[in-house]
Amino acid sequence: MLLLCDDRKRHADNVYDSIDALNATRHITYKINPRGISMPGSLKLEDFDAVVIHWTLLAISDHYLGPDWREAIRVFNGVKIQLIQDDYRWIYRSAEMMRHMGIQVLYTVVHTTNLDRVWEPSVLPNVEKRSYLTGYVPNRLVNLRTKSTAERTIDVGYRGRKVPYWLGKLGQEKLRIGQEFLSRASGLDLRCDIAWDENSRIYGDKWTAFLGSCRACLGTESGSSIIDFDSSIQIGVDAYLQEHPQASFEEVYEQLLKDRDGKLVHSVISPRVFEAASLRTALIMHPGPYNGIVEPWQHYIPLEKDFSNFDEVVRLVRDDDFITKLTARAYDDLIASRRYAFETHTADYTSTLDRLFLTHTAAPNRVSNAVFAYRWRTKSLSRLLHKYRAHAKGYASRAAAKAVRILTPIYESVIAMPANVSNYVRTQIRRATKTMYRVCAATPWLLIRDHIPTSLRSKLRRLRDDIRRRPSPPIPDDSENTRRIAA
Numbered sequence: 001m002l003l004l005c006d007d008r009k010r011h012a013d014n015v016y017d018s019i020d021a022l023n024a025t026r027h028i029t030y031k032i033n034p035r036g037i038s039m040p041g042s043l044k045l046e047d048f049d050a051v052v053i054h055w056t057l058l059a060i061s062d063h064y065l066g067p068d069w070r071e072a073i074r075v076f077n078g079v080k081i082q083l084i085q086d087d088y089r090w091i092y093r094s095a096e097m098m099r100h101m102g103i104q105v106l107y108t109v110v111h112t113t114n115l116d117r118v119w120e121p122s123v124l125p126n127v128e129k130r131s132y133l134t135g136y137v138p139n140r141l142v143n144l145r146t147k148s149t150a151e152r153t154i155d156v157g158y159r160g161r162k163v164p165y166w167l168g169k170l171g172q173e174k175l176r177i178g179q180e181f182l183s184r185a186s187g188l189d190l191r192c193d194i195a196w197d198e199n200s201r202i203y204g205d206k207w208t209a210f211l212g213s214c215r216a217c218l219g220t221e222s223g224s225s226i227i228d229f230d231s232s233i234q235i236g237v238d239a240y241l242q243e244h245p246q247a248s249f250e251e252v253y254e255q256l257l258k259d260r261d262g263k264l265v266h267s268v269i270s271p272r273v274f275e276a277a278s279l280r281t282a283l284i285m286h287p288g289p290y291n292g293i294v295e296p297w298q299h300y301i302p303l304e305k306d307f308s309n310f311d312e313v314v315r316l317v318r319d320d321d322f323i324t325k326l327t328a329r330a331y332d333d334l335i336a337s338r339r340y341a342f343e344t345h346t347a348d349y350t351s352t353l354d355r356l357f358l359t360h361t362a363a364p365n366r367v368s369n370a371v372f373a374y375r376w377r378t379k380s381l382s383r384l385l386h387k388y389r390a391h392a393k394g395y396a397s398r399a400a401a402k403a404v405r406i407l408t409p410i411y412e413s414v415i416a417m418p419a420n421v422s423n424y425v426r427t428q429i430r431r432a433t434k435t436m437y438r439v440c441a442a443t444p445w446l447l448i449r450d451h452i453p454t455s456l457r458s459k460l461r462r463l464r465d466d467i468r469r470r471p472s473p474p475i476p477d478d479s480e481n482t483r484r485i486a487a
Helices: 011-022 067-075 091-101 112-118 163-186 204-211 233-243 250-257 270-278 310-317 322-335 342-359 363-387 395-415 424-439 443-453 455-470 479-487
Strands: 003-004 030-031 050-053 079-084 106-108 128-131 154-159 192-195 215-217 220-223 265-267 282-285
Touching: 011 270, 011 342, 050 342, 067 091, 079 091, 079 342, 091 163, 106 342, 112 128, 128 342, 154 163, 154 455, 163 192, 163 215, 163 220, 163 233, 163 250, 163 310, 204 270, 204 395, 215 270, 233 250, 265 479, 270 282, 270 322, 282 310, 282 322, 310 322
Parallel strands: 003 030, 003 050, 050 079, 079 106, 106 128, 154 192, 154 215, 215 282
Antiparallel strands: 220 265
């Protein structure tokens, strides 16, 4: 499987968590960042069974996914999946591009109740649409050692950002909650670290450390209260601001957005909710649906949008006992329960791939890819073991464990093939198992067999013997199909 994604530095952690989750399936995944580059001549999509476009790539932009990449995807005769977020803009252009590339499955953060209202069947026909969350709970944030409520040096923290006016009132809440809270907190004995300019944004371990130092953090729903299907709203707002550069949101809202705001709302829970819950940091948020995942007073402190209960919120932030109990409930329900772990998304994604692989007509492609993976991975493993053959027993043990991790999923991807495959495919399976046998039974095995634990040695031997004994599946005679595939 080929995963196209933008994994460059300076992304928020949830971006890398999402990419890592897609890499963690049992299917062999190769990752490439196509942003700003032409498609390498040595890269042949026919070597893969599936192409997945991650939401970090804007497929309608030549900079993120060039015309040569899109054309190669269009003619690719395999499984094609696209993941999208920010489904409130460029809907028609994105749908047109998906039709052009022949996308078969769209993963979208639009709630299931609004799927056909945003991605209309007439605009995106013959595409399976599946909903997922903007973020999940990464393993790196589970069971972290966190500071007690009394030890934290910041009472209320927040990092927001300015967003375009054409996202409507919901979009502006990200900015307004920080500005209004900081304004009202001035003069109070409240330690606040609240900012919304780009230079103040924090990423990586620094963000985790910042959030873990806060008793509470502000938050809102992500999304937009306006869906700009054809970009006309964005164009109109940009033109108005060109003529009136000092115009406030309220002015633009009255002039252009009033009749459109709230007609179709795209609101989703933010990954920050899971991050805060993992670090046992209390959440102060405006009431909202939040995908039905969190409830006010149970998981977060509700702050009314008109700030009418601001004084009560401040009082609760200072209450150590209340904060400790609130964060404990949030941690138990959102984190410890594992209901929203990345494995949930990965399981659905893997299930979709399995189903498409079994029903898709390009079945020989899957085995060809498995053979390619065998040869590439086994050569790498052989070089690794030869290089360190004189090292201590501990390294040999780790090498054996790596052999098991590498060989087992590759082997499973081959034996999971459906029985009704062609004789051409049958030949490829035999070649692949022969390559596997070489790795398990020949030189690498001799290098490490005397230095590995009995359990690992037994697992490698069982894997080797199972490959040798496994009978070929009954294959129907399809000589005509075989000649066609060979040609």
